[in-house]
Amino acid sequence: MSDATRDEICVVAVAECFRGDGERLCNPIGTIAMIGGRLARETFEPDLVMTDGFGMFTSSVIPPNVNPYKSVDGRFVLDEVVEAWNPYPQMFPVLWNGRRHVMMGGSQIDQYGNQNFACIGDWHQPKVQLLGFRGAPGNTINHTTSYWMPNHNPKVFVPKVDVVSGVGYDRARALGPEASRFHEIRRVVTNLAVLDFETPDNRMRLRSGHPGISIDQIVEATGFELVIPEDITETRLPTDEELRLIREVIDPEDLRKGDIKL
């Protein structure tokens, strides 16, 4: 019997999003997302390339709150193994080139995977200004995107997002096959479930519910009609080795526990 907690189940569900990606920039943003990406690379997807959260691709396993940059006697020193220098101006060429799978967050998402973290209300004078469009439009139209949503509820999973910052399947389809050929929203991992868009019209589908979470709970937390397949599996439990890596190597300070609503 595994003693894995829900945050650890989510970490593994995040890691599973990157399975099969091979030699690609795995770029999860957010604490649990980052831990999950690093877990994938340390286990079943060793060819993934990852950043240090700043300007380097690094082969080191860096805990989420660690900044590997130090100033020593007025010199810049890096406490990590650098595979390549990838400063911000270089990140855009990488993502336009497509060899990247980003995992972002979001304040709202709809049934086709349109995501909003720009603002709440009318964009011209928002009720609440959030992050703005940031990189979401360019990311979603150029390469694979997944989402980590730590608080699955009807205010986040909405019938219609206030502003489309990340492009969903209906919007992508309207652009035609050529303009949308690099678009893929692979998965949405939440504190309750794993969701995907593997349906004929790319509407959001329940892929698995986390252990201990009922389908009713998930349906209730979703503000639109979720596609529920007949055979639903449970999100898989971490292996002993995965638990060891999460607890001792990747996140020894348990920061993951602060990045999830229970």
Next chain:
Amino acid sequence: MSTIPDKRMTEDEVVGELRSGMTIGIGGWASRRKPMSLIRAILRSDLTDLTIVSYGGPDIGLLCAAGTVRKAIYGFVSLDTIPLEPHFRTARQTGSIEAMELDEGMLLLGLQAAAWRIPFIPTRAGLGSDLPLVMPELKMVQSPYPGLDGGPGEEMIAMPALPLDAALIHQNRADQGGNGQFLGSDLYMDDLFAMAAEHTYMSCEQIIPTEDFAKHGSFHTQRISRLMTTGVIEAPGGAHFTECPPDYGRDESFQKEYAASASSPEVWDEFRARWLDLESEADYQQAVAARRAEKGA
């Protein structure tokens, strides 16, 4: 060795070259290596009605709070450790500024187009999102070349050039001729800002003889050429309270105090009186040193 020009200026002399209504680009990134001493000089002036182009941090926040901004053009506005810039939020939520809110990569392309003196660069970024819907000034362009299936060419967004009247950037080292050197991990878009601008004013932690650049870092760090710069300003601590590694990190406790100043107009007035309504940058640096001594840091 030939002598290089002497472009040294003070912050106030730079501000004397700027005019109300100008479009001003600001280098750095969020709360990282921002030319804050030049921002503070703008805040001491009567400049107003500015269009600010930036990967925004407290530069945009401060200028918004002081009411000098007509329009902000940005990829984001963040304080890094405080994800949302509070003064900027207030400005957006009260509608006190116009906004051109771009995908971060689109902003890079707008600066690149201006730097190359071309009217636009086509991009897929923005397609399908609400960007072109809420900002109809973003036009589409059709590729003149056949599409993949031999049919009509692909439709893309034509990201317009963002030419700047002036750019303000901060480097770790510079020489008097306006060559600059960054010693941290990232130049950010400072070179693009410099090339997109009619005039670029570069502050730095220290002005050194040209031949001393090599003592501080490899030639790879010498990314700003005097071809791009009009003036150079020696401003030790000039990026405070943003980070300027390896010279110094972010002053997090000061940044917290700054962020808290958005809580009410009264608190902002206090912050402004204490930290911005000063005679000079030297006075500011002295006040910061006193604060640091007081906090025992």
